[in-house]
Amino acid sequence: MAGSGTDPTQQLNDYIRTMHDQGILDDNFDQLLALRREQNPRFINELISMFTNDAEAYIAEITNALSLTEVDFSTIISKLHQLKGSTSGIGGHRMYQACCELRVAAADGDKDRCDGLFLRVKEEFNTLKQCFESISEMRRNIISNGTRRRRRRPL
Amino acid sequence: MAPTLPSNDQASDQDNWDNGRLARKRQLLTEIVLRNRLTALVVDGDTTCRVLEQLLLRSYGVQTQGVDNGRDAVAFIASGVKFDLIIIDMILPVLNGLEATRQIRDMGVHCKMLGVTVCSGESERQAFLAAGVDVFIEKPLDPEHLVPILRELDGQLFVESGPLVMYW
Numbered sequence: 619m620a621g622s623g624t625d626p627t628q629q630l631n632d633y634i635r636t637m638h639d640q641g642i643l644d645d646n647f648d649q650l651l652a653l654r655r656e657q658n659p660r661f662i663n664e665l666i667s668m669f670t671n672d673a674e675a676y677i678a679e680i681t682n683a684l685s686l687t688e689v690d691f692s693t694i695i696s697k698l699h700q701l702k703g704s705t706s707g708i709g710g711h712r713m714y715q716a717c718c719e720l721r722v723a724a725a726d727g728d729k730d731r732c733d734g735l736f737l738r739v740k741e742e743f744n745t746l747k748q749c750f751e752s753i754s755e756m757r758r759n760i761i762s763n764g765t766r767r768r769r770r771r772p773l
Numbered sequence: 774m775a776p777t778l779p780s781n782d783q784a785s786d787q788d789n790w791d792n793g794r795l796a797r798k799r800q801l802l803t804e805i806v807l808r809n810r811l812t813a814l815v816v817d818g819d820t821t822c823r824v825l826e827q828l829l830l831r832s833y834g835v836q837t838q839g840v841d842n843g844r845d846a847v848a849f850i851a852s853g854v855k856f857d858l859i860i861i862d863m864i865l866p867v868l869n870g871l872e873a874t875r876q877i878r879d880m881g882v883h884c885k886m887l888g889v890t891v892c893s894g895e896s897e898r899q900a901f902l903a904a905g906v907d908v909f910i911e912k913p914l915d916p917e918h919l920v921p922i923l924r925e926l927d928g929q930l931f932v933e934s935g936p937l938v939m940y941w
Contacts, residue, residue, distance in 0.1 A: 646913050646915075649913075649916075653828055653832055665821070665824065665825070668820060668821055668824065669821045672819065672820055672821055696864065696866075699864045699890075699891065700819040700822075700864075701819075702891040703817070703821075703822045703862070703890075703891050703912050703913075704819045704820075704821035704822055706891055706912050706913050707821055707822050707825045707912065707913040708821060708825075
């Protein structure tokens, strides 16, 4: 199809669909896009930035709690609860699943299992962050280039 | 596994399905007409969750306030501010959602309370309902659960078409 490989909006749509296919994003991300306000085209980027900053803070606190001689599982569970909530809200499917598994290990008080599963949480967070960075960059390009709204709106 | 880029071969059927799915979600955001200006308090310790829930409520014309812990929620209600709906997370800083819910109900507050949390089991659900919430929902809050509640609160019938209109 002529132009389908270069149209920025179509590229963004295709990229998001691929992220769904890989399980990185889920329908909750679509819900955010449906909430998007025309008068604030940067809404999604701002929300992603908010999520990323908060997630990094939670991960830092969990890192600290896991590094203690007497592991602070209570803090880990508390911070995981908030991380799970924001991750599910933003639509980070694989990261959410990793958080749930870590939550079980923390509730069991199993430090070794927590160490391994926390590594996976951080890996999935990095994957999700890369995904969001790509989406944010594509959206910034669309906004700054003033791409005309078409019949097929961006996902 | 790092995210990979899509190939250039695109299926129009997939595009139609994606657009249809998103169209349905957008439809859910516009399929309610509120006669009254409803108010809601959102109590969630996580900023992203709180902002998302407030945004969803505001998309229906609901006026919202947000607090990030149970103690402030109880204090807010105790100050005399009234809400049509309170959305409260189970696990909160300072004062947890269960205790905050009990204290709010003990004050004689009868408004609709919606308990939300992540990865919950039946025991958590029962505990939250026993504490005093009317409805229990797993996060994230979504239109499928929220619209019937708003409709009930607003006391009007479902309107099938038309953009979101607010009557002041």
